[in-house]
Amino acid sequence: MSVPATREEAVSLDGADRLARERERFVLPEGVIYLDGNSLGPPTKASLARLDRVARGEWAGDLIKSWNTHGWIDLPLRVGDKIGRLIGAQPGETVVADSTSVNLFKVLAAASRLAADRSVILSQDDNFPTDLYIAQGLIELGGGRHRLRTTAEAEIARAIDSDTAIVLLTHVNYRTGAMHDLATLTAAAHAKGALVIWDLAHSVGAVPVDLGAAKADFAVGCGYKFLNGGPGAPAFVWVARRHQERFTQPLSGWLGHAQPFAFAPGYAPAPGVARFLCGTPPILSLAALEEGVDAMLAVEPQRLRAKSIALGDALIGLVEARCARLGLELVSPRDGARRGSQVSLSHPRAHEIMQALIARGVIGDFRPPDILRFGLAPLYLRFADIWDAVEALGTVMRGREFDDPRHGQRAKVT
Amino acid sequence: MSVPATREEAVSLDGADRLARERERFVLPEGVIYLDGNSLGPPTKASLARLDRVARGEWAGDLIKSWNTHGWIDLPLRVGDKIGRLIGAQPGETVVADSTSVNLFKVLAAASRLAADRSVILSQDDNFPTDLYIAQGLIELGGGRHRLRTTAEAEIARAIDSDTAIVLLTHVNYRTGAMHDLATLTAAAHAKGALVIWDLAHSVGAVPVDLGAAKADFAVGCGYKFLNGGPGAPAFVWVARRHQERFTQPLSGWLGHAQPFAFAPGYAPAPGVARFLCGTPPILSLAALEEGVDAMLAVEPQRLRAKSIALGDALIGLVEARCARLGLELVSPRDGARRGSQVSLSHPRAHEIMQALIARGVIGDFRPPDILRFGLAPLYLRFADIWDAVEALGTVMRGREFDDPRHGQRAKVT
Numbered sequence: 014m015s016v017p018a019t020r021e022e023a024v025s026l027d028g029a030d031r032l033a034r035e036r037e038r039f040v041l042p043e044g045v046i047y048l049d050g051n052s053l054g055p056p057t058k059a060s061l062a063r064l065d066r067v068a069r070g071e072w073a074g075d076l077i078k079s080w081n082t083h084g085w086i087d088l089p090l091r092v093g094d095k096i097g098r099l100i101g102a103q104p105g106e107t108v109v110a111d112s113t114s115v116n117l118f119k120v121l122a123a124a125s126r127l128a129a130d131r132s133v134i135l136s137q138d139d140n141f142p143t144d145l146y147i148a149q150g151l152i153e154l155g156g157g158r159h160r161l162r163t164t165a166e167a168e169i170a171r172a173i174d175s176d177t178a179i180v181l182l183t184h185v186n187y188r189t190g191a192m193h194d195l196a197t198l199t200a201a202a203h204a205k206g207a208l209v210i211w212d213l214a215h216s217v218g219a220v221p222v223d224l225g226a227a228k229a230d231f232a233v234g235c236g237y238k239f240l241n242g243g244p245g246a247p248a249f250v251w252v253a254r255r256h257q258e259r260f261t262q263p264l265s266g267w268l269g270h271a272q273p274f275a276f277a278p279g280y281a282p283a284p285g286v287a288r289f290l291c292g293t294p295p296i297l298s299l300a301a302l303e304e305g306v307d308a309m310l311a312v313e314p315q316r317l318r319a320k321s322i323a324l325g326d327a328l329i330g331l332v333e334a335r336c337a338r339l340g341l342e343l344v345s346p347r348d349g350a351r352r353g354s355q356v357s358l359s360h361p362r363a364h365e366i367m368q369a370l371i372a373r374g375v376i377g378d379f380r381p382p383d384i385l386r387f388g389l390a391p392l393y394l395r396f397a398d399i400w401d402a403v404e405a406l407g408t409v410m411r412g413r414e415f416d417d418p419r420h421g422q423r424a425k426v427t
Numbered sequence: 428m429s430v431p432a433t434r435e436e437a438v439s440l441d442g443a444d445r446l447a448r449e450r451e452r453f454v455l456p457e458g459v460i461y462l463d464g465n466s467l468g469p470p471t472k473a474s475l476a477r478l479d480r481v482a483r484g485e486w487a488g489d490l491i492k493s494w495n496t497h498g499w500i501d502l503p504l505r506v507g508d509k510i511g512r513l514i515g516a517q518p519g520e521t522v523v524a525d526s527t528s529v530n531l532f533k534v535l536a537a538a539s540r541l542a543a544d545r546s547v548i549l550s551q552d553d554n555f556p557t558d559l560y561i562a563q564g565l566i567e568l569g570g571g572r573h574r575l576r577t578t579a580e581a582e583i584a585r586a587i588d589s590d591t592a593i594v595l596l597t598h599v600n601y602r603t604g605a606m607h608d609l610a611t612l613t614a615a616a617h618a619k620g621a622l623v624i625w626d627l628a629h630s631v632g633a634v635p636v637d638l639g640a641a642k643a644d645f646a647v648g649c650g651y652k653f654l655n656g657g658p659g660a661p662a663f664v665w666v667a668r669r670h671q672e673r674f675t676q677p678l679s680g681w682l683g684h685a686q687p688f689a690f691a692p693g694y695a696p697a698p699g700v701a702r703f704l705c706g707t708p709p710i711l712s713l714a715a716l717e718e719g720v721d722a723m724l725a726v727e728p729q730r731l732r733a734k735s736i737a738l739g740d741a742l743i744g745l746v747e748a749r750c751a752r753l754g755l756e757l758v759s760p761r762d763g764a765r766r767g768s769q770v771s772l773s774h775p776r777a778h779e780i781m782q783a784l785i786a787r788g789v790i791g792d793f794r795p796p797d798i799l800r801f802g803l804a805p806l807y808l809r810f811a812d813i814w815d816a817v818e819a820l821g822t823v824m825r826g827r828e829f830d831d832p833r834h835g836q837r838a839k840v841t
Contacts, residue, residue: 040487053491056482064482064711068475072658073454077467077790085658112706114680115529122568138692143681143706146694150679154536156570163692188690237707244486244499244710265564266528267557276602276795278552278577280560292526292557293651296658297478298709376491381690 015323016330017396020404023327026396032320036393038308039241046398046405048377051215051355051388054241060304067300085296089268090287092303096240096249098310100213100232101223107251108286109299111264113214113235116250117147119262119289120231121179123252124208125151125159126260128178131207135172136181138163139188144181144212166191170201177207184222185215185353188380190345192220192353196227203228214238217249218306219321219354219390221314230256239354239390240309242302250289257285266291308392320391322349324399328356328387331403339410344384358385365415366406372414375405429737430744431810434818437741440810446734450807452722453655460812460819462791465629465769465802468655474718481714499710503682504701506717510654510663512724514627514646515637521665522700523713525678527628527649530664531561533676533703534645535593537666538622539565539573540674542592545621549586550595552577553602558595558626580605584615591621598636599629599767602794604759606634606767610641617642628652631663632720633735633768633804635728644670653768653804654723656716664703671699680705722806734805736763738813742770742801745817753824758798772799779829780820786828789819 017023027033038057041047047055071079080086089109097107110116121134134148140163148161159179164172166186173180180202185192195211202209211232216222218239224232230253236246261282267273268290271281282288309317326349332341344357360366360383367379377387387402409415431437441447452471455461461469485493494500503523511521524530535548548562554577562575573593578586580600587594594616599606609625616623625646630636632653638646644667650660675696681687682704685695696702723731740763746755758771774780774797781793791801801816823829 040483042488042490045490047490049491053486053494055490056487061482061487064478068470068478068657068715069454072467073470073475074456076456076459076461076469077463077792078785079658080467111525111529112680114706115525115678118678140692142684142690142692142694145692146679146681146684149694150675150677153675154569154677156572158570243482244493245707245713247709248706261564261567263564263568264529264532265560266526267560270556270560274795276556278554278556278559280556280563292528292662293659295661295709295712297711297715299659301482301711371492378491381688 016327016334017400020397020400023396023400030320032312032316032391033395035312036395039393041393044374046375046402048375048387048389048402050241050390051238052378053237053244054239054305054390055393056243057241057304057308059308060241060243060301063300063304064297067297088296088299088303089290089294092299092306093249093286095303095306095310096217097251099217099222099314100251101225102251103225103254105285106254107249108289109236109247109249109302110290110294111248113212113233113248114143114147115264116233116248117144117210117212118151119264120210120233120250120252121148121151121181122263123260124179124210124231125155127256128208129158131176131178132159133177134159134161134179134181135169135177136161136163137166137169139166139186140181141183141187141212141214144183148181170198173202173205173207175205177202177205180207180209182209183212183214185220187215188357188384188386190353190355190357192351195222195229199227199229215353215355218309221318224251229253236302240302241305243298246298246302247295252286252289262289264291268292268294312392317391321354321389324389324391324394324396325349325352325356327396327399328389328403331399332358332406335403336407336410354390355386355388359383360385362415366409369409369414370405373405373409375402430741430748431814434811434814437810437814444734446726446730446805447809449726450809453807455807458788460789460816462789462801462803462816464804465652466792467651467658468653468719468804469807470657471655471718471722473722474655474657474715477714477718478711481711502710502713502717503704503708506713506720507663507700509717509720509724510631511665513631513636513728514665515639516665517639517668519699520668521663522703523650523661523663523716524704524708525662527626527647527662528557528561529678530647530662531558531624531626532565533678534624534647534664534666535562535565535595536677537674538593538624538645539569541670542622543572545590545592546573547591548573548575548593548595549583549591550575550577551580551583553580553600554595555597555601555626555628558597562595584612587616587619587621589619591616591619594621594623596623597626597628599634601629602771602798602800604767604769604771606765609636609643613641613643629767629769632723635732638665643667650716654716655719657712660712660716661709666700666703676703678705682706682708726806731805735768735803738803738805738808738810739763739766739770741810741813742803742817745813746772746820749817750821750824768804769800769802773797774799776829780823783823783828784819787819787823789816
């Protein structure tokens with residue numbers, strides 16, 4: 014546990030941090046401690062420069078020709094393969110497209126076809142809601158061939174049985190930061206003949222994932238959290254090679270066609286993971302995402318993970334040392350190995366406390382009903398930031414700043 | 428017919444053009460005549476400036492707070508309503524989301540539920556292929572409740588019968604530029620009890636559309652063609668108010684939830700057209716699109732349409748006068764009232780001819796098997812451009828520049 018006893022010790026930890034210089038890649042506002050990179054990552058300087066080049070150089074300068082001359086047409090697979098390196102994928106297994114929700118629909122539909130003889134899609138009560146909504150939407154459309162069943166986190170493995178078609182799980186829980194053992198749960202599902210879909214929204218770029226070693230089936234993930242791809246950056250979809258050509262996903266748009274520019278009236282899916290493409294990709298957002306991913310690929314994943322755990326340990330230790338008896342409870346696993354790259358605390362007045370923290374420039378977020386969520390992005394956060402954030406938390410709570418009626422108003426996005 | 432007899436006459440037409448100054452809003456490369464704005468529109472200066480503000484000011488400066496403070500969360504409905512003004516929509520009937528293909532899937536699924544007692548989705552043989560692919564994907568997923576039938580353009584009205592669930596048509600044909608009579612065909616479908624889905628990809632921003640007056644049911648359209656929203660800009664979906672709350676579309680992601688930030692486990696669709704949202708919108712692309720739409724809203728639609736027809740008439744007249752007996756045939760309707768904002772010509776060696784034109788800075792595109800397609804965006808094109816483009820076409824064909832082997836190679840996107 015690297016819990017600094019003084020701010021000087023926190024600064025010393027930063028001095029010894031071999032990732033410290035990575036912060037220089039980012040554009041971060043002065044006077045802000047940003048603990049919400051798991052909701053929207055900040056831009057790298059490279060992303061902003063790339064956006065300029067794509068907008069002014071490519072779009073304005075070369076117009077339609079840019080699809081070829083600037084390789085726009087290759088971006089979904091090229092950036093997909095780069096993300097693939099962060100999640101244990103082989104080349105040709107990952108493609109960037111659409112949103113996480115839309116991609117989940119594709120793989121759920123695909124997996125449903127492979128497991129049509131079983132009736133249950135099994136998920137977790139507190140999975141990120143959009144994953145449950147998409148399953149509900151697909152089931153309703155399909156006319157009831159499958160039904161959705163959810164259980165508590167601790168019951169998942171036991172709930173998998175011979176009628177389980179698909180296990181649909183988010184690797185790192187968005188509220189608590191609790192991380193599933195991806196390999197073990199995948200093996201447990203396979204042992205019962207079920208397929209697994211992993212949502213890596215809160216994992217990719219934050220914790221090492223090895224889908225290949227786990228012999229996983231399908232995964233989706235998000236571009237705008239720890240990958241720092243920008244607001245609403247496109248998402249990705251990963252499909253194990255052995256499954257790719259066993260079906261056609263139902264969002265069979267032209268970019269997933271074997272010959273999109275032949276304009277044939279019948280759909281013929283592209284070979285490989287390219288068939289998970291649908292419509293024309295958003296090039297501006299995709300280019301910004303590539304730069305975010307490149308920044309991630311420049312560092313050693315194990316080093317990133319070690320710092321992430323150390324930042325989390327520091328935050329937990331400092332809250333316990335410096336904010337004791339203020340009514341805060343640790344929601345995230347204390348064991349760093351079981352925790353994603355965030356720390357969540359609960360308090361009955363979490364919403365107001367977070368508003369008061371944000372007013373002081375410490376940006377985390379609130380998740381209903383009572384959670385203070387702090388995202389820990391090791392590429393740009395410093396141990397001194399954690400020290401200062403906990404200091405601010407203590408000041409806010411001891412000074413009861415959260416009683417200020419200005420902080421009582423509920424923002425749309427918190 | 429405004430067919431100039433000399434280049435001076437063309438320049439005079441530009442002098443009298445009350446839209447001539449609109450060109451100043453755009454960033455266009457020197458020495459290029461851009462007749463491919465129906466594939467990818469060029470940027471407005473305002474779009475490029477907005478991208479800077481959103482990336483450097485909002486994303487980098489205010490991070491997650493921008494969802495509220497810069498109104499990101501409102502963009503899909505706000506820009507949707509702006510597009511709605513171009514297509515005869517009421518406020519609250521249009522929303523920007525996803526791609527045209529994904530949006531088509533949503534409305535096809537919705538319409539299929541409303542017309543579950545009929546079996547045929549009727550479309551046109553040469554509809555834009557992705558529309559047919561999406562129908563195929565949905566039908567396969569739904570287990571065969573509907574089947575797709577296509578007919579020739581001229582047979583559509585006669586083919587609608589009491590077993591037709593949905594008529595799925597593109598208003599302006601992507602190859603020929605032929606434009607359907609939207610109101611008449613909608614009425615013909617309704618008379619037989621069928622619903623109609625209009626794809627407005629080649630209409631919006633180019634020809635006036637009045638979905639409200641036509642009592643239309645559903646429409647989708649594209650942001651990156653005549654709306655100049657940028658490469659892969661998000662698309663839009665329009666749903667007549669009377670249909671909006673009759674069903675939940677199956678891509679039921681969190682942004683379409685009645686309370687997205689309550690994180691409830693069960694899907695409850697938002698009231699109105701917001702339920703056609705799915706995942707987090709791509710803000711960079713959406714902001715650039717808004718500026719493109721604003722440029723369109725600054726002009727009188729009837730004036731835009733009149734110039735579009737005049738540009739097309741000029742191009743047709745000049746080709747007939749100056750490129751006679753070169754083997755070119757007019758594919759588009761001669762009657763401007765039946766033509767969208769493009770002119771298509773056929774020639775057995777169309778691909779090579781277009782490559783030679785592009786090499787001379789006249790950018791149109793090729794569509795298989797033999798079509799030269801010229802998009803006519805009246806906001807930035809001049810009659811002198813049409814003169815010069817036809818001059819270049821004649822030069823290329825008479826000089827047989829298209830025999831140059833360098834032009835024989837097929838580009839990925841042409």
